[in-house]
Amino acid sequence: GENVEQHPSTLSVQEGDSAVIKCTYSDSASNYFPWYKQELGKGPQLIIDIRSNVGEKKDQRIAVTLNKTAKHFSLHITETQPEDSAVYFCAASIGLEAGNMLTFGGGTRLMVKP
């Protein structure tokens, strides 16, 4: 089955700096890659996603890049703010055959220091 690895497990940045979180996946059939943000006491919140026919996607301060050849994808957050502090999860899905089954990475705890 699919295996997703996520690095780093913790990341501390100064407010205004950029943060980058990286994930690798094992199954070349995976074609959908969402990112979730989870705050304490809440469920994961979808913040951005990318499909395998696209190399990069941006939404304001957040961007995701995908390298299908190397089987890795990354989340980039620019101009970080204290409210960006949370645990971030990457995930991969094999697509229609797998329905909506997501395989998650282990998570990255992001701390943004004011």
Add this chain to the structure above:
Amino acid sequence: KAGVTQTPRYLIKTRGQQVTLSCSPISGHRSVSWYQQTPGQGLQFLFEYFSETQRNKGNFPGRFSGRQFSNSRSEMNVSTLELGDSALYLCASSFTSNTEAFFGQGTRLTVV
């Protein structure tokens, strides 16, 4: 539009008991997936229901089961609870296959 609603938010059960958790998906969504979240194992897929049929199942024992009703609401059941079943159980709602999944706040289950 209301989000995904999970009830109850918190549960404490004794070993050997059984428990039923409920999930109401976003209106119009037909797919409901369940995940278990623990500090040690992270987020793990339990199963997915689509139009009242189980479409996929993760690597969990048969004590974990679920169902989906005609209105897309879903329930999951865990029988013969073990201490290791203590976790946050999350439900995710999607419109159809391979589309964005939106999570509820989860049900925190503690087994004592």
